[in-house]
Amino acid sequence: MEFFNKVGKVALGSRLRLMTASFTDDAAKIYELYGVDFNPKWFPVFYTIAEDREITITEIANEIGHSQPSVSKIIQEMIGAGILEEGIKTEDKRKNNVVLTKKGIQISQQIKQQLLDIDIAVEGLISEAKHNLWAAVEEWEFLLQQKSLFKRVSDQKKLRESKNVEIVEYDSKHKEAFKSLNVEWISTYFEMEESDYKALDNPEEYIINKGGKILVALYENEPVGVCALIKTNVADYDFEMAKMAVSPKAQGKSIGWLLGNAIVEKARELGADKIYLESNTILKPAINLYYKLGFEKVFGLDTPYKRCNIQMELVL
Secondary structure, eight states: HHHHHHHHGGGGGHHHHHHHHHHHHHHHHHHHHHHHHOOGGGHHHHHHHHHSEEHHHHHHHHHTTOOOHHHHHHHHHHHHTEEEEEOOSSEEEEEEOEEEEEEEEEHHHHHHHHHHHHHHHHHHHHHSSSSOHHHHHHHHHHHHHHSOHHHHHHHHHHHHHHHTTEEEOOOOGHHHHHHHHHHHHHHHOOOOOOOHHHHHHHHHTTTTGGGGGEEEEEEETEEEEEEEEEOOOTTTTTEEEEEEEOOOGGGGGGGHHHHHHHHHHHHHTOSSSSSEEEETTOOHHHHHHHHHHHHHHEEEOOSOOOTOOOOEEEEE
C-alpha cells in the first residue's frame, strides 16, 4: 500500500477498485467452496430475479442501479449458462420477462446457507474494524448523490482560479476589451442593436461621464470580463446593471459572480437604493446568476432592446 500512502486521497477510486477486485476474487473462491458454478458479477441480477421470480430487464436495471445494456449482457451470459430463460414476451423488446430455469432455482436454494455464512463473516469483519465500512459506504453514496465528486472538484477548481481574478475599475486601455467581449456574446445569441453601439463605442461618454461605472475582471492581467453600472432615469431606479460579458475561455472561474457582486457593491457606494437589469431567458446561466445576486423579476419597464424579454430589480 506504499503507493496509496504516497499518493493519498486522489487515488481513492484506484484503491476502491483494488479492494473490489479482492472481494471479487474471494467471491469466486467462495462459490467454488460451496460447489456452485456461478460468476460473482451475476449476483445482483440473479438475486433480483430470484426474489421477484418474473421481472423485466428495465425493472432489474432500475432496481440494482445498473445500465440496461449491462443488465442485458449479464442476462445473455446467464441464459447461455442455463440459469435463466426468457419468460412472457411483450411488444416492447426491452420489457421481455426473464425467469429462473430449473438450474437457476437449484442454485438459488444452494446459496441460501452460503449467503448466511457470508453475512456472519462480514459482520465479524465489521466488529473487528475501527470504522464500519458498510455504514460509511451508505453515507458516501448519499453524499455523492447530493453532490458528485466531479461537481466537488469542479467547484474547488473554480474557487482556486477565482482567487486569481482581480476586479478593477475601467481605464481607457480597457476600451477595446469592453467592446470585444460584449460583441462576442451578443453576436453569439442575438444581433447587435443601436443602443449596443452607443455604449460600446463610447463608454466614457455614454457611461463614465454620466456618473456610471465600468468594472473589468482581469485574469493573469488579461481582461476576461466586464460589467457596467449605467446611470438611468427609468422609473425610480438609480442605475442599470448592464453590459456584463465574460470570455468563453475564462468561464468556470466565477467571474460573473465576482463582477456582479462588485457592481452591486459599487452601486451601494454610490448611494443607490434600487438597480435593475434587462436580459433574455435563453441565457439561463446569466438568469440564475442574477437570482443568486438577489434580483427579482419586474414588469412594465420600457426597453430599447429587441432581445429583452425579462427585467429584474435589486433593492439595496
